[in-house]
Amino acid sequence: MEIGNIFRHLLVHNEAFVKSTDATKFLAYATRQNPYITLVTCADSRVQGNILGIDIFNKVFLIRNAGNQVAINRGSIEYSILVLKTPVMLVLGHTDCGAVKFATHACITQSKEIVNLAKSFDRLMQTDYSSISREVKSEMLPLTIPIERGIPYLSKLGSENKELAYLSQINVDYQIEKSLKYYGGLVKENKLTIIGGIYDFVGAYSKELGRILITNINGITDTNGLQENAKAIIKRIPNYDESSEEYKTVCKLIEEKVTRI
Ligand SMILES: [Zn+2]
Incomplete structure (x- = not known):
């Protein structure tokens, strides 16, 4: 346009x-504002607040940057958590993330030890990032730390979409690891719950496009532990009728959406 x-x-x-x-x-x-979620997500134009399915006015304190990184917006995050006291911080990555792709490309080209194990590498190697400015690079290069952790596990995933989603998932884990270093005390006191998720618009996790998958809760990353925690969080709803159809629906959604690659 x-x-x-x-x-x-x-x-x-x-x-x-x-x-x-x-x-x-x-x-x-x-x-005054009264948000209840601190949302740290990617600046990508395909990721917007309305994917939460609610009118986000006065509910979501929204912090965005390339690759949903915690360290580069700590001031805004701390204002939301410590001053506005939002009980939930959601670190939300997404499929086909350009920042993740850039960092993956940097890892592949900089390390002689990485052999071409993954399906996504061929296409990434054809991308020319040489004209990208130093400022853009310096913002995205910290992502090479989590990406390097994820690369050895890519070969068994079987599809490009899954590989890139997995690397986004590992990045979210890393951002939550950092958040727990800064705000773990609040988590221990039950004043803050840090949730990690991936917005999947390519079908990397399931056939349902547009789902937010919950891949990390307070640093817990094994599927059983995640689902147990998700159920425990739901049980904190006062007077929730566990015999209701709504409760059964929520439990089914936990089984489908609280999961990892
Ligand atoms: Zn992104």
Whole structure:
């Protein structure tokens, strides 16, 4: 889209938003915010707050950068966790992440020890990143630390989509490992739960496109431990009727969505 139409959209669409939003909605948060999730996710345009399926106004403190990294936005994260006291921090990676691909390419080209074990490597090696600026590189290169951990496990995954999703998953684990170093005390006191997930829009985890898979809870990464924790978290809902159909649906969703590659 060219600049004239983009600028016209900016004016027209915001005005449509103004006209379609009840003024009381703005008044409800005119002088303070009350988010309950700190969401650290990738800046990728395919990943947006509405994938959570809720109206995210005043609910989600949204922090975004290339590769959903914790270290480069610690100030904003700490404001949300320590000042606004959100009880949940969600670190959300996604499939086909450009930052993960860049870091993987860097790992392959910089290490002589890495042989071509993975299906995704051929296509990655054909990508030319030489024109990328130093600033872009310096923001994404820290991701080579988790990617190096993930590379040895790629050969048995069987598809490009799965390989890249797995590397995003390992990156989320790494970001949560860092978060626990900084905020593990709050987790121990039950004041904060750190959840890791992958937004899957390519079908790497299941045939259901658009799912958020839960791949890490407070550093726990084995599927059984994850599912047990997920069920324990659900049981904290006061007076939740465990004989209801809704509860059965939630338990089924835990089985399907709290899982890893
Ligand atoms: Zn990304």
